[in-house]
Amino acid sequence: MESRQKIQISFFSFLFSFIFLTSAFAQNGTVKGSIHTSDGKPAEFVNVILKEIKKGTVTDVNGAFVLNNLKEGNYTITTSFVGLKTQERQISVFANQTLTLAFTLEENAQQLNEVVITASRSLNEKQVNIGKLPIKLMDLPQSVVTLEKDVLERQQTVRLSDAIKNINGIYLMSTTGGTQEELAGRGFAYNSSNTFKNGTRFNNAVMPEMSALERIEVMKGSNAILYGNVAAGGIINLVTKKPQFENGGELNMRIGSYGFYKPSLDIYGKFNNSEKAAYRINTT
Structure with a gap:
């Protein structure tokens, strides 16, 4: 007898819960609709959001969307997609009813900010004079190194020996009373026959003024024979501003x-x- 009463109580409890849940879901509404572009094509992957409850979805390949189990009330529905104008509408959802909407989104023709494109040549694309012709460094068969003005200014070079620290294979061999520097490369001294200014030999007994230089060009090795009677270690060409x-x-x-x-x-x-x-x- 007691077991029969327990079964009846469990049955009625289940039935009551089922009726309660069914009535609760029945009191909710639904919002569905479709979204198209201005040319009539379905707009897929458009974000559809109810702002008040932060509930949303995205449209399918047919531009359709559905929002289920919405409590009765007033909402703001927002549609947005990159490249399309965002739209907002005030809607009212009623229990046991389905609200059908249709949106047509136009392209968002916002003007971009000005874009400035600058270009510069790399060292290999700049022309050098040390080859006796204005040829790009990348086209020269000789071993040539250049130091540009920005390097000389950033390092605040005072003497030529300060600059050649950036070039491998060339070194300071000796100094004379702090007024003269003798450079060398590959075992050969760079005397006045191996030093040039704007392609012309100059007396290197006095140190050149570094603030007057635009760049330094160095040709290494026996290629220096291009300039005639020179030592085989290479040459230095100082290009002035x-x-x-x-x-x-x-x-x-x-x-x-x-x-x-x-x-x-x-x-x-x-x-x-x-x-x-x-x-x-x-x-x-």
């Missing part, structure tokens, strides 16, 4: 230990606004 057809200049001051100071001035521009004559003055 050239006049420019724009007005400008620099004023620098270097201060170091042991009372070292070195002001330098670099001025350039046009002669009387001429397009054919320009000047450049370097001094220190």
